[in-house]
Amino acid sequence: MILRPVRDTAADAEAVYEVAQAAFHALAVSRGEPVEEPTPESRARELAWYRHLARHSPEGCWLAEEDGRPAGVALSGRREGTWFLALFAVRPEAQGKGVGLMLLEQALQHGRGCLRGMISSSPDPRAARRYRRAGFTLYPVMGLRGPVDRSGLRDPGEIPVHPGGAAHRHLLESVDRLVRGASHGVDHDFLALHSDELLVADTLAGSGYCYRRGGRVTLLAATSRRLAVRLLREALARVPDGVEASVAELTAEQEWAVDVGLEAGLALSNRGYLALRGMRPPSPYVPNGGFL
Known part of the structure; x- marks a missing residue:
């Protein structure tokens, strides 16, 4: 398993997209929730978002690879003393191997010295547990x-x-x-x-x-x-x-x-x-x- 920065390239954006789709699809299925199929427009917007973050926050965007295949991703940024985690996802088959912990620790390093930190967490209890152990207060949200x-x-x-x-x-x-x-x-x-x-x-x-x-x-x-x-x-x-x-x-x-x-x-x-x-x-x- 290796960790490397996410580059502002089409190939890296596709790798991030692949991980995110696999992780959140599996989460929705496990919770019995409907799976929303991406549209060409939403896919293009997601890819552009990943590249925007990699371009403007290169030290906060990390990809985990196993045998040359993307296994997990953490994208984070800093804006005027506020750190935020924009995306955190691990492929279902790579979960339970410490990939998520390594990625989160790497992203949190990008936020060292920031006065404030913000994360939008999915309902996944494993993610919530990691954020709480990292010192974040969890506020339940509605939609x-x-x-x-x-x-x-x-x-x-x-x-x-x-x-x-x-x-x-x-x-x-x-x-x-x-x-x-x-x-x-x-x-x-x-x-x-x-x-x-x-x-x-x-x-x-x-x-x-x-x-x-x-x-x-x-x-x-x-x-x-x-x-x-x-x-x-x-x-x-x-x-x-x-x-x-x-x-x-x-x-x-x-x-x-x-x-x-x-x-x-x-x-x-x-x-x-x-x-x-x-x-x-x-x-x-x-x-x-x-x-x-």
Whole structure:
């Protein structure tokens, strides 16, 4: 078994994809959950995400290989004193051999000296155990999913929401630092490229933003719950007809988001954990599992 850095190449992105698909497919089957088949668009986006992380966080991205075949992967990044684990997966046939422990330890080394750490954990109890032993506090998370009932969304009120763009980068980073202690930095470039729209609210009382791709709210941050509620309602109202909405990674700190989702007729379910070190769950905030 060897560990090596993940390179910003098409071949390494394919190797990471192969491991992730095998690991999460096996997890879904073991839990009796439906397996979502990837689309060409989702596959291309995943590959681009892996390369983005390898390009901007080369010291935090590691691949385990056994007999020349990819066996496990850990992708992590650092942004302004906050470390995050973006992907952690081991092939089913390589599990139980210490591969995951080696990968996680290597990724955690990348976060040494960071004040804060964030991980989006699957429901896999083995992963949760590793994160807890690494000093992370586990916060159970919920998800919202389903078709949007626009009749249930309340009057948006007087807070204006408008499309955002590159000119709002300073606003986005300022909100990030206030809500989660660090900007997402270059990750905003990826999110902008792979989102259908960026919504922005900027008032005298505060600011906020929300990325949406199809029916999924991929990241939301605001300086007040009132602004966050307004942004989430607007994002859900813009989900195309016939497309299922999804809002994930919600802890009890995001009850405001749960309430909005229930207004819109979405179904609530348990998911996994938000594992945090050196911080409490950011709020008002809806994390992105890949960039936290």
